Amino acid sequence: MYQNATIGLVSVSDRASTGVYEDKGLPALKEWLTGGLHNPLDFVDRLIPDEQGLIEATLKELAETCCLVLTTGGTGPAPRDVTPEATLAVADKVLPGFGEQMRAVSLKYVPTAILSRQVGVVRGHCLILNLPGQPKAIRETLDGVFAAVPYCIDLIGGPYLETRPEVVQAFRPKSAQRPASGA
Amino acid sequence: MYQNATIGLVSVSDRASTGVYEDKGLPALKEWLTGGLHNPLDFVDRLIPDEQGLIEATLKELAETCCLVLTTGGTGPAPRDVTPEATLAVADKVLPGFGEQMRAVSLKYVPTAILSRQVGVVRGHCLILNLPGQPKAIRETLDGVFAAVPYCIDLIGGPYLETRPEVVQAFRPKSAQRPASGA
Amino acid sequence: MYQNATIGLVSVSDRASTGVYEDKGLPALKEWLTGGLHNPLDFVDRLIPDEQGLIEATLKELAETCCLVLTTGGTGPAPRDVTPEATLAVADKVLPGFGEQMRAVSLKYVPTAILSRQVGVVRGHCLILNLPGQPKAIRETLDGVFAAVPYCIDLIGGPYLETRPEVVQAFRPKSAQRPASGA
16 A cells, blocks of 8 residues: 655745736646655645745645645745745755755756755655746656655655656665555 | 946955956956957956955945956865855855856866855845856856856846857746847 | 875764664775875774764864864764754855765765765864765765865865875866875
8 A cells, every 4th residue: 555645735926826827836746746656645735925934834834744845936036036045944954955956957958947046955754845936847857856755755754655667766775665565 | 229237346366466466367257258248348346355354345335236246266165265255145145056057067177176165146136156266267167157147137137138149148038038139 | 205194084873883783984984095095094083873962072073183074974864864964063164066066976876865965064174074874875975076185185274185096086286286295
C-alpha cells in the first residue's frame, strides 16, 4: 500500500487572487504531482496576494499537516515579489541546493532564470519549495529537482513517497530504500 | 529613440585609490558597456579604498540616480575584501542567481573563481552587481550574465536597455518586449 | 623545503562519537590530504556528536592553530544535522562558491546532493570546509574543489600549500606563484 500524502499548494499572485486573470499555477502543480507520484494525494490549495505576512501565515498553517508545500509565483526582483522572504522567515533550515539547482535547470531554457530568488527550506516535518509562476517553468523545475524530494521527506519524518519512473526516478541511498509498494 | 541610462561604476581598491597602481577596472567596465548597449550612457565613476562604510555610502548615493551600479574589486577572501559585505548591507533584495552564475562563468576559466564572493542585489530602482577586479574577468562575467540585466531593470522600474546583439542578446519574455528603438 | 601545515579534522556524528559505528570520515580525510599535499602535515582530530555548541567550540579552538579545518558529517536536512549552522556561527566571511561547487560536484554522482547544506567559511587565518559523511563523497568533493584551497590559504595568511599534480593541481595567479619547493 502506498502511504497517503498531504501536499500544500500556494499560488501567490495579486492579480490571480483578485480574479484579474486565471490562476494557472495550481492546476500545473496538481497535474505534475498526480502524474509523478504513486501515493494517494490530498491537496490543500491556497490562492493569495503578494503580501508577506499572509504568505508566512499560510506556510505556517500548511506546514502543520503537509509533508510538502509548493509555492508558485512571487520570486522575481520586483518590489511586490516577496515569496522567498516569507519562506525564509518561516524556515527551520535552508537548503541552498534547491535554489541553486532550480535556477540552473531554468537557465537551460531562459537567461532570465538568473533573476529568480526561489528557495527551498524545511519547517518542522515539511519541505517548502518556491517554484516559478509559469506552468512550463513549473514542469521543467519539478522534472529537474524532484528526484531528491522523497529522500528529503524521509529525513524530516514524512511519508514514503514513491515516484513513477517514467516521470521522475526518486533517488535514495540503498540503506533508505524499501520494497516498492506497487509490486 | 533609445532611452538615456545613468550607470554607476565603483572601483574598490586600496592600492588603485592611493595611486600605487593604475586602476584598470573602470576603463574595462566602460568599454564593455559602451560596446554592448545602444542606449546613450551617463557614467558616474568612483575610485575608493576597501573601506566598508565608504563603499556602502557610495552605493547608496549612486543608487539614487543610477539604474545599474557595477563594482569591481574587493570580493575575495582576504581580510580587506569587503565589497560583498557593503553591497549586502545596502540591499533591499538579494538576487542569489547573479553570484552563482558569475562564479559558474568564471570557473570555466580559473578554479579559484570559487573564492569570489560576488553578489547581485536590488536597492530601490537600482541593480548593483559585484564584478571581479581583472579586466579579462570583467568581460567574461558581463558576457555571461548581462542577457538578464535589461529585463531585471525593467522589473524594478528603470529605463529600457537595448543591447547590441553582436555583443550580448538581452532576453525578455514576449509580453515585456517593445519594438527596437533603432529600427 | 615545504612548509609545515596544521590541519584540523572534525567528524560530526552522534553514532560514531558514541561508538555505535566506526568513524570512516577521519581516515578518508587523512588519506586524501596525505596523498594530495607535499607539505608535512600535523593533523588535529576531533570526533564529536551533532551538538551545535560543541561543534562551534571545536571549530573556534582548531581555527586558532590550523590553516584548514575540514568537517565531515551533519550537513543534511534532518533535525540533528547542524554542522553548517555551527560553521556559519563562527565565520568571519562566508565563501558561497564552496557550497555551490561542492554540491555541483556531488550532483554528478547522486541527485540527493542537492540536500547537502555544506558551506565554506573563513575564520581568522583558517579556512573551514564542510564535507559529506561518506568516504567516497569526501574524495569526490576534495577532487572537485581543492585546486582553489591553497591560494585561499595564501590570501588569509597561512602556509604555502603545494599539491601533488597527479592528485590535484593547485591554481594560483602568476603573481602568487613561488618556485616549487621540491625542485
